[in-house]
Amino acid sequence: MDRVLLIEDDDIIGEMICMYLKEEDFLVLRSHNGQEGLAALHEFEPDLILLDLNLPDFEGIELCTSLRNITPVPIIIISSNSRVSEKIEAFTVGADDYLVKPFSMHEMKARIQALLRRFKLGHPTETPKLQADHEVTVPATDLNINLEKRTLYVRGESIEMTFSEFELIRLLYEHPERVYRREDLINALRGFDSYINDRAIDVHITNLRRKIEVNPKEPKYIKTVWGVGYKFVM
Template sequence: MSTVLLIEDDQSIAEMISIYLSEEDYSVHWGANGKEGTKLFHSIEPDVIILDIMLPDTNGMELCKEFRTVSNVPIMMISAKSEVSERVKALIIGADDYLCKPFSMRELAARTNALLRRSSLTNTAQSHAVTLEEESTIDMQSIKIDMEKRCIYLLNHPVETTFSEFEIMRHFWMHPGKVFSREELLNNIRGIDTFVTERSVDVHITNLRKKVEIDPKEPKHIKTVWGVGYKFEP
């Protein structure tokens, strides 16, 4: 049973989400504000977080940034704000998905399941891609990826990434030199049942370049293939 941390100040919405996800065999823990949510975050070790942006004691964006500094747990933001700028901002600060209110419980459950599925299948996928004779840490010049720890290293220093950023980098890593379209990357990091835009991939790529490239404006590893998408050059 997967553990969901729900941080939502509207009790009626929280109760609907909790009841529906519980019926879908999730263990839901509810925090009515940022303080309660933070306490639960450190005590229950959630598998996924559903986080409202408008909270009575803090901004959900700031809480997302705080969680992201210590964990790569998938985070889905929920908000009545539907502007593209808000969605992009959420992705930039570390969220993995963004759902606008009002939404159907069925869609919420599908998106939650998509995030959890991508997370749970990571170890299975890499076991097929990396043979038993290979080390779990693969070295390509200045960049290293530890698949087991889900961590990227630049010049032996750990680099903090979001769930989606690591998934993109992992996929690049397993297929060096291959050109991926934005749609292919979206399907690989999200699953085809979750709505996201191509702009989301651009945001993740920009963030990755800032973290692993010496000069993000002149990337040596994560390169743009104009009119097609992106590729990774070891």
């Protein structure tokens, strides 16, 4: 049974979501504020988090950042704010999806199931022994990418990434020197990221450079091709 942590202070919305998800065979724990949510994260060990951005004790984006620094599980923002800038900021700090209130419970369930499927594919509980892991090391560099386990090590250190960030680095790595237009990258990620656009691509690239480059301002691996897009250089 999948475990969902709901961080929502509105009693009506909170109870509706809890009731619906329980009827759909999810195990649900509701926290009424950010402090409760952070405490529940360790005790409840959810498979997915539903996070309201308007909480009494936490600024929602700040809490999303804190949660992402602690856990890799999918985070869905639920908010009455429909501004594109708010959505982009949420994705920038690690949210995986964004639902605008009021929303359909059926749509929420579908998005939860889609994120859980993708997350479980990337984080299997057991690694099959039938064949060697598809592990690739960029020659004479500090990057080590395991495509089956969806892990990335930079100079020996494990790097936490969102689902979309890994899909982006995987695509670039598998086609070195190929120049991808932003439109190409948007189309590649559209099935994983509901609100992907030019700005979101640039944000993902910036975040990846911070994680893998020695000097993000002078990138060695992810190069900008001015006026076109990006490419991966070995």
